[in-house]
Amino acid sequence: MSTHADRLGALREQLKRQSLDGFVVPLTDEHLSEYVGAYAQRLAWLTGFEGSAGTAVVLPAKAAIFTDGRYTIQVREQVSADHWSFVGVPATSVSGWLAEHAPDGGRIGYDPWLHTRAWVDEARRALAAKGAELVAVEGNPIDAVWAGRPDMSPAPLDAYPDDLAGRSSADKRGEIAEWLASSHADAVVLSALDAIAWTFNVRGKDVESTPVALAYAIVHADATADLFVDEGKLTDDVRRHLGNAVRLHSRGAFAGALGQFAGKRVVADPAGSVAAIIDALEAGGAKVVAMRDPVVLAKAIKNPAEVAGHDAAQLRDAGAMVRFLKWIEAAAPKGGQTELTAAARLREFREATGALRDVSFSTISATGPHGAIPHYHVTEESNLPIEPGQLFLIDSGGQYLDGTTDITRVVPVGEPTAEMRDRFTRVLRGHIAIATALFPEGTVGAQLDSFARRPLWEAGLDYAHGTGHGVGAYLSVHEGPQRIAAPNYPGGGPAEPLKAGMILSNEPGYYKAGEYGIRIENLILIEPRDIAGADRPMLGFRTLTFVPIERDLIDPALLSTDELAWLNAYHAEVMAKVGPTLDDEHRAWLEAKCAPIG
Structure with missing residues (x-):
């Protein structure tokens, strides 16, 4: 599609096909990253905005883009005022704007792999006042209309030397295991890409300017771990580096693995985990423990x-x-x-x-x-x-x-x-x-x-x-x-x-x-x-x-x-x-x- 106006029109037609009256488009990926791979640049593709923080909301007759004070000038240079309203945050929140502008009784879609549970709960409450509904989508409607959407990066992982890291991955996982024991938890889900890179002493090339790889991980109370990463990224050197205590799975197996913790206490960072992760854990019978990812402070x-x-x-x-x-x-x-x-x-x-x-x-x-x-x-x-x-x-x-x-x-x-x-x-x-x-x-x-x-x-x-x-x-x-x-x-x-x-x-x-x-x-x-x-x-x-x-x-x-x-x-x-x-x-x-x- 040649223009951003065409893309906005195509998205609105797709929303009709999915029986939706609106859709929320954040600038992030499944890991809630600040900088994201080309495949996840949905906000830029839709609007033309190239800042590093923002959200868009598309309704049948209006659309808005939300940015903070760092981007007040930039968003107006890059996004057409003919099709978009400019809204400043935090003065106006996305959920607050939805509560005012969503159609009565409307169905507003969101991708549960791109939002936190806290945001979902806030937006759901705001829409309920108008009798509107927040609806989790199975497939992101932007992906359905984005012709030529880039594939995820196939770049291989690199082992990061222990002498530069200052600690081995086994040592770091051992510390996480001790933290789990003190927290009376069985496992912790790591979904932040830099947390995974730090924990396993690996680096990648999947996100421009940030040496991380697209992966998920679950670290257990016995200091073993499951790492979910596409097999093509795993060289023999990286396999040796990770060792036998790290079980390897395809990235696509992650969602299913979250359903295998029935009766277990699993930590998921409420600020760093998307809603889909918590939904899957709960659906599988896990007791979700809302605590900050232990890697956040250790890494800092x-x-x-x-x-x-x-x-x-x-x-x-x-x-x-x-x-x-x-x-x-x-x-x-x-x-x-x-x-x-x-x-x-x-x-x-x-x-x-x-x-x-x-x-x-x-x-x-x-x-x-x-x-x-x-x-x-x-x-x-x-x-x-x-x-x-x-x-x-x-x-x-x-x-x-x-x-x-x-x-x-x-x-x-x-x-x-x-x-x-x-x-x-x-x-x-x-x-x-x-x-x-x-x-x-x-x-x-x-x-x-x-x-x-x-x-x-x-x-x-x-x-x-x-x-x-x-x-x-x-x-x-x-x-x-x-x-x-x-x-x-x-x-x-x-x-x-x-x-x-x-x-x-x-x-x-x-x-x-x-x-x-x-x-x-x-x-x-x-x-x-x-x-x-x-x-x-x-x-x-x-x-x-x-x-x-x-x-x-x-x-x-x-x-x-x-x-x-x-x-x-x-x-x-x-x-x-x-x-x-x-x-x-x-x-x-x-x-x-x-x-x-x-």
């Missing part, structure tokens, strides 16, 4: 080998970033560069390390007004030339065997305005406030979020995204449960105590719609802090990312003595760590960028 707290790997990956990536920043500083003012050429050049610098496995997400290469779209995704259609007078924002990362990187820097093309410098320096002050924060054990990220916002709030400014997200170890660039985000901002959520070993991003920003965007992002590691006279255990952050922060955008008069000292010490460390890895030309450039300010 990095062991010494994972921390050492991150340090190595960050240093390697920093060299590539320095080479890129020197290049873009010289090339952009000459003209001829675009958002796409810049993104491609940065990838070349990372590939030149000889260690890059993939980018860690689609590079946000955004100049001028596109910089004001926090999660902008450049395409051939949206690609802009990088021109004098603009700020160029580059948010990117690499996947290396020893770590995952994520960094944002801003480069002025020509002379920045006084306003740009003011806003950039306020963002920098917020970044420094997080980097230098000290806090007692038990603190949650939401308590730190306002540290980063205060310099902007003082000028009546803010940004519509969280300040920090967790990062995996050669896994997902966005990893929970840790975050630095208040609940009323996108990225916020349930309070999670910050613990030593967690890695987060530190990325406050500022966005002026239609003109420019600013974000300064480093990765940070939580470590214990010894403070003389302290009467409780304290924590702080160690910065992992070492790339210069653009000095031409800094107004030193806005920085306190302590802030200026932090900046100069940071740049001295950048020079000490990264300088020796560079040739003379790049080292000289870096030295000038890292010279003391003030």
